[in-house]
Amino acid sequence: EELHDLTYDFEPILDKIHISFRFNKESGFSEVYLNGRNVEQDSRSMEVSEQVSHVSAIKLVRKRLVHLQQQAANEGGLVMDGRDIGTTVFPNADLKIFMKADPMVRSERRYKELLGKGVEVTMEEVMQNVVGRDYEDSHREESPLRKAEDAIILDNTHLTQEEQVEFVIAEIKKLANCDKTAQA
Helix, strand or coil, X not given: CCHHHXXXXXXXXXXXXXXXXXXXXXXXXXXXEXXXXXXXXXXXXXXXXXXHHHHHCCHHHHHHHHHHHHHHHHHCCCCCCCCCHHHHHCCCXXXXXXXXXXXXXXXXXXXXXXXHCCCCCCHHHHHHHHHHHHHHHHHCCCCCXXXXXXXXXXXXXXXXXXXXXXXXXXXXXXXXXXXXXXXC
């Protein structure tokens, strides 16, 4: 049975969920903590990936997660990715970049990432997961996956990570120059 079809009352559980982000100096990346426990690796697993679209379609869960994400921004200087960040979570963000890539390329990247973490998975499983999540997330009623009207498209199908970073930095500089011009 699909999770979003259950009549289970998620509210008491959701009130006990505390998500935080901590910068790991060794890795150079922020990591996700759930109730004080580092869940960065767990949150990127195929097992979680196969369920995330079902769980995120539950209205109460979406509402709570949006609230937690917005709270994380209170400290400022936040860069966040997600399927509804620019449309639902931060509709007034200073800069929104809608990243897309060919599903086969995305699947290959994800497959390599999982293999690098020691996860036993086939390319076919990853491709089914990527395509299935795209479909479910773009067709869900609550906070569907869609490009914000004011988002800049970054098709990274044929770009390296370095080229993607250069693209984003160029957009930040454009934004900074616009702000300076507006203040003058």
